Amino acid sequence: MSVETVVEVIMAIFIPPVGVLIRYGCAAEFWICLLLTILGYIPGIIYAIYVLVKD
Structure with a gap:
């Protein structure tokens, strides 16, 4: 992973x-x-991390 x-x-x-x-x-x-994130903070975090590290 890059900086x-x-x-x-x-x-x-x-x-x-x-x-x-x-x-x-x-x-x-x-x-x-x-x-x-609006519906639930934790699902927003999980999705964001998934999207960012999948590439």
């Missing part, structure tokens, strides 16, 4: 949509993460 990915994952732990927004912009991944 860039580590920073994104750290952001995803504290504010999940921001971590995804940094990498993908306002794509579908961001909106899904935002919705999951």
Whole structure:
């Protein structure tokens, strides 16, 4: 993992949509993460970390 990915994952732990927004912009991944974070903070974190480390 690069330093860039580590920073994104750290952001995803504290504010999940921001971590995804940094990498993908306002794509579908961001909106899904935002919705999951609104519905429950933990699902938002799990999804954000999954999306960021799958590449």
